[in-house]
Amino acid sequence: MTDHPSAYLSRAIYEQLGPGGLAARTSDSWDRETVQRVMDVVSAGQRVLDAGCGYGRIAIPLASAGIEVVGLDVCRAMLDEAAQQARESQVNISWVMGDLCALPFDDHAFDVVLCLWLTFHEVLREDEQLAVLTEMRRVLKPGGIALIDGPPYDTKSEAERRQEDPQQAHGMERADAAYRRLLAAAGVDDFQLYTDDCPGRPRMFLKFRVPTTENGARQATVPDRST
Numbered sequence: 340m341t342d343h344p345s346a347y348l349s350r351a352i353y354e355q356l357g358p359g360g361l362a363a364r365t366s367d368s369w370d371r372e373t374v375q376r377v378m379d380v381v382s383a384g385q386r387v388l389d390a391g392c393g394y395g396r397i398a399i400p401l402a403s404a405g406i407e408v409v410g411l412d413v414c415r416a417m418l419d420e421a422a423q424q425a426r427e428s429q430v431n432i433s434w435v436m437g438d439l440c441a442l443p444f445d446d447h448a449f450d451v452v453l454c455l456w457l458t459f460h461e462v463l464r465e466d467e468q469l470a471v472l473t474e475m476r477r478v479l480k481p482g483g484i485a486l487i488d489g490p491p492y493d494t495k496s497e498a499e500r501r502q503e504d505p506q507q508a509h510g511m512e513r514a515d516a517a518y519r520r521l522l523a524a525a526g527v528d529d530f531q532l533y534t535d536d537c538p539g540r541p542r543m544f545l546k547f548r549v550p551t552t553e554n555g556a557r558q559a560t561v562p563d564r565s566t
């Protein structure tokens with residue numbers, strides 16, 4: 340697997356944090372709420388990719404509900420823990436080592452693709468973010484749905500945000516306009532972008548649907564930031 344820069348960085352961070360460190364940063368109520376929101380877009384019999392699945396926080400409850408799930412992550416320690424928890428829960432899930440920017444799956448392989456918590460926002464460069472959206476779109480079946488969640492967006496510039504919080508780990512410009520620019524470059528027209536309250540955590544949600552007439556992957560170019 341050839342690493343994109345963000346994948347290389349994320350692997351190093353998550354190997355060090357470990358599944359226990361990640362699990363300590365969530366809560367049962369938030370996990371339940373997230374699973375519920377995912378179930379709202381998934382139907383029985385569908386095939387779901389959990390892209391950046393971590394230790395299986397969402398993939399395992401989905402599989403327990405009878406959904407066919409594939410979990411992909413760049414961090415071996417996360418996948419090993421996910422596989423262990425799946426065995427304990429007696430569910431069958433395929434765990435795949437890979438990078439969001441170059442998904443190792445055929446075109447149109449999934450009905451739903453998830454990219455949850457901070458996963459999308461840990462992809463730092465705009466060309467990589469565009470690659471992720473383009474890849475999610477490519478592996479979705481016609482009519483398929485992608486669901487991304489992350490920190491709420493606002494109208495502050497990245498420079499203003501860094502001034503307020505110099506420790507901020509992720510580099511994504513989290514402005515409404517930035518998402519819209521990326522979506523346009525990835526050829527995504529049918530989307531919903533909104534913030535919503537989850538227990539104790541206001542979240543941004545980005546949901547998009549691939550046209551039912553989709554035939555093949557589309558070329559995307561890095562958007563011009565000046566427009």
Ligand SMILES: C[S@@+](CC[C@H](N)C(=O)[O-])C[C@H]1O[C@@H](n2cnc3c(N)ncnc32)[C@H](O)[C@@H]1O
Nearest residue numbers: 346349353391392393396413414438439455456
């Ligand atoms: C904040 S955790 C979220 C895990 C999971 N999505 C959840 O909701 O519980 C981010 C996960 O994404 C993975 N990740 C980050 N960048 C990635 C990349 N470029 N490709 C694949 N996985 C990545 C990390 O290894 C980590 O397990």
